[in-house]
Amino acid sequence: MSDDIRVLIADDQSMVRQGFTVLLNAEPGIRVVGQAVDGAEAIAQAAELRPDVVLMDIRMPGTGGIEATRVLTSPADSTVRVLVLTTFDLDEYVYEALRAGAAGFLLKDASAEELAQAVRIVARGDALLAPNVTKRLIAEFSRLSPVTPRPPLRDRVGGLTERETEVLTLIAHGLSNAEIASRLVVAEQTVKTYVGRILAKLSLRDRTQAAVHAYETGLVRPGGR
Incomplete structure (x- = not known):
C-alpha cells in the first residue's frame, strides 16, 4: 500500500x-x-x-x-x-x-x-535513543572530549528559553517525553511542543542530534547535571 x-x-x-x-x-x-x-x-x-x-x-x-x-x-x-x-x-x-x-x-x-x-x-x-544508548554516548564524549572551559550559556543554547534549555538537558540524559513531563510536572503534549521548538531553533533533525548538540556545546558534561 x-x-x-x-x-x-x-x-x-x-x-x-x-x-x-x-x-x-x-x-x-x-x-x-x-x-x-x-x-x-x-x-x-x-x-x-x-x-x-x-x-x-x-x-x-x-x-x-x-x-x-x-x-x-x-x-x-x-x-x-x-x-x-x-x-x-x-x-x-x-x-x-x-x-x-x-x-x-x-x-x-x-x-x-x-x-x-x-x-x-x-x-x-x-x-x-534509549537510556542505555545515551550512557554509551556520554561515555564516548567523556573519552573523546578534552576538558575545556565552557562558553557562556547564551552561546550554548542558541536562543532557547530557560525551560527549553531544561528540556534539552533532560533529553541529553536520555529521558523520554513522558519522563520529562513527570519531572517538570507538565503535560506530555507540552513537552512535545518544547522539543519541537528546540529542534527548530537549533536547526536539528531529531532528539539524537539534540543530545549530541547538548554534549558538544558543553551544555551538559559527562557525569554532570
Missing part, C-alpha cells in the same frame, strides 16, 4: 538482509523495497527507491555505513531516516554514526517485535 513504511536494508551479509526482509515484510504497514550490499549501493538505491527508513550496517567494505549515513541525511530536504545496525552496543562507531545523522541504532540480534517497533519509531520522526 502507498502508506506503508518503505524500508531499504544495507548490509554486506546476505543472511542479515534476507532475515530482516522476511521479518519486516511480515509486519503490517511495513514493506522492504530494496537491499544493498554496501554504502555506495545504499546511496544509489535510496535515490531511486526513496525509502522512508534505511537499516544501515556500520561496517561494510568500500563505502561504510557512517559515510553513507552522512550522505543520505546531509541534504536540507532529506526525509530519509537511518537506523544503524550493529553487532555490539559497545561499537565505537555508533557515536560517529549518530553524529553523522543516524536517528538511532539497533542490535542485529533484535527480535522481530523490536525491529518493527524501531522502524516505526524512526519513520514517524522520533529518535531511537
